[in-house]
Amino acid sequence: MKIFVIGGTGLVGSYLLPRLVEKDNEVFALTRTQDKIQRIKKIGANGILGDIRNLQALKKNLPDKLDIIVLLAMPSVKPGQRMTKKLKEELRKETNDFFRNSMDLAIDYNIPIILPSGTSFKTENDEIADETWPILRIGLTEIGTDTDEMVNRAIKTQNPKVIQLLYGKIYGNGGLFRFIYNMMVKGRAKIIGKGDNYIPNIHASDAASAIIKAIEKLPIGEKFIIADDTEVTQKDFTIYMAQLMNKKRPGHIPAFIIRLVLGKDFYEIIRLNCKVSNAKAKRVLDWKPDYPSYKEGLEETIKEMKVKKNYFA
Numbered sequence: 218m219k220i221f222v223i224g225g226t227g228l229v230g231s232y233l234l235p236r237l238v239e240k241d242n243e244v245f246a247l248t249r250t251q252d253k254i255q256r257i258k259k260i261g262a263n264g265i266l267g268d269i270r271n272l273q274a275l276k277k278n279l280p281d282k283l284d285i286i287v288l289l290a291m292p293s294v295k296p297g298q299r300m301t302k303k304l305k306e307e308l309r310k311e312t313n314d315f316f317r318n319s320m321d322l323a324i325d326y327n328i329p330i331i332l333p334s335g336t337s338f339k340t341e342n343d344e345i346a347d348e349t350w351p352i353l354r355i356g357l358t359e360i361g362t363d364t365d366e367m368v369n370r371a372i373k374t375q376n377p378k379v380i381q382l383l384y385g386k387i388y389g390n391g392g393l394f395r396f397i398y399n400m401m402v403k404g405r406a407k408i409i410g411k412g413d414n415y416i417p418n419i420h421a422s423d424a425a426s427a428i429i430k431a432i433e434k435l436p437i438g439e440k441f442i443i444a445d446d447t448e449v450t451q452k453d454f455t456i457y458m459a460q461l462m463n464k465k466r467p468g469h470i471p472a473f474i475i476r477l478v479l480g481k482d483f484y485e486i487i488r489l490n491c492k493v494s495n496a497k498a499k500r501v502l503d504w505k506p507d508y509p510s511y512k513e514g515l516e517e518t519i520k521e522m523k524v525k526k527n528y529f530a
C-alpha cells in the first residue's frame with residue numbers, strides 16, 4: 218500500500234515508519250526539515266518536504282496515487298510554557314488547519330484517513346469510559362473542539378472516510394516524554410497536587426501497532442480508545458519511573474502553583490481523572506498492547522532512553 222504519514226517523524230511516527238516499511242508498504246513521510254529527509258530515506262521510506270498548513274506547495278511533492286493517509290502531526294507546545302489565551306487560540310487554529318488540510322487531501326485522493334485524538338473523558342470512582350462517552354473538551358483540550366465537529370461530520374457523510382484513534386498519554390523514547398525523562402534525571406520531576414487522579418497510558422510502539430491494525434481492518438467511521446490494560450494514578454506512574462531510574466521519590470507540587478505558573482488550561486488536563494476501556498480496539502481491530510502495563514513499558518523505555526535518543530531527534 219502507498220501510505221502517507223503526516224507527523225511520521227514524531228514520537229509515534231518514529232515507531233510506526235520502520236514497521237510499515239517492514240510490511241512492504243511504500244511509505245511517504247512528511248517533514249518540514251530537509252535534514253530529516255535523509256533519515257527517513259535510511260529506514261526505507263520516502264521523505265516529503267513540506268508543511269501541512271501549506272497544502273498547495275505540499276501537493277506538488279506527493280505521488281499521483283496514495284491508498285491511505287495517517288495524521289499524527291500536532292502543533293508543538295513547548296514544555297513548561299505558560300498557556301495564554303492567545304497561544305491557545307493559535308493552537309486551536311493550527312490544529313484546525315492540520316485536520317482540515319489532511320482531510321481535504323484524503324478527499325482529493327478519494328482515500329481513507331486515520332486521525333488522532335486523546336482520551337479526554339472525565340470519570341468518577343469506578344466509572345470506565347468507552348467510545349460511546351462524550352469527549353470532554355476542557356482546558357487545553359478545548360483546542361480540539363472544532364476538529365471533533367469535523368470528524369463527526371465526516372463520519373456522517375463518509376467524506377472523507379475516517380477512522381479515529383483516541384490515545385491515552387503516550388510515552389516512549391522521544392517527544393514530550395523526553396522532557397519528563399530529563400526532569401527526572403535532574404531530580405526535578407514532581408507529582409502534581411495529590412496525584413491521585415487516573416490517567417490512561419499507552420506506549421508509542423503500541424500506539425503505532427494500533428495504526429497498523431486500523432490500516433489492515435479499515436473500520437470506517439469508527440473511533441477506538443488506544444490505551445493499555447492497566448489503571449494507574451499520576452502519582453504511582455511518576456514514583457515507579459523514579460524507582461526505575463534510581464531517583465528519590467519525587468515530591469508533590471501544589472496544584473495551585475501549576476495553575477499559577479502554567480495557567481488554568483494545563484492545570485485542568487493534568488488534574489483530569491480518567492479510566493478507559495480498550496475493549497473495542499481489542500475486539501474490532503484485533504489489537505492488543507505489547508506493553509499491557511506502564512511497568513513493562515517504562516522499564517523498556519528507560520533502558521532505551523539511557524543509551525539512545527529518538528531516531529529523528
Ligand SMILES: NC(=O)c1ccc[n+]([C@@H]2O[C@H](COP(=O)([O-])OP(=O)(O)OC[C@H]3O[C@@H](n4cnc5c(N)ncnc54)[C@H](OP(=O)(O)O)[C@@H]3O)[C@@H](O)[C@H]2O)c1
Nearest residue numbers: 224226227228229248249268269289290291333335387392
Ligand atoms: N503525546 C501524547 O501524550 C498524546 C496523547 C493523545 C494524543 N496524541 C496525539 O497523537 C499524535 C501523535 O503524537 P506524538 O506524540 O507522536 O506527536 P509529536 O511527537 O509531537 O509529533 C510531531 C510531528 O508533527 C510534525 N509536524 C508538526 N507541525 C507540522 C506541520 N506544520 N506540518 C507538517 N508536520 C508537522 C513534526 O514533523 P517535523 O518536525 O519533522 O516537521 C513531527 O513529525 C498527535 O496528533 C498527538 O496530538 C498525543
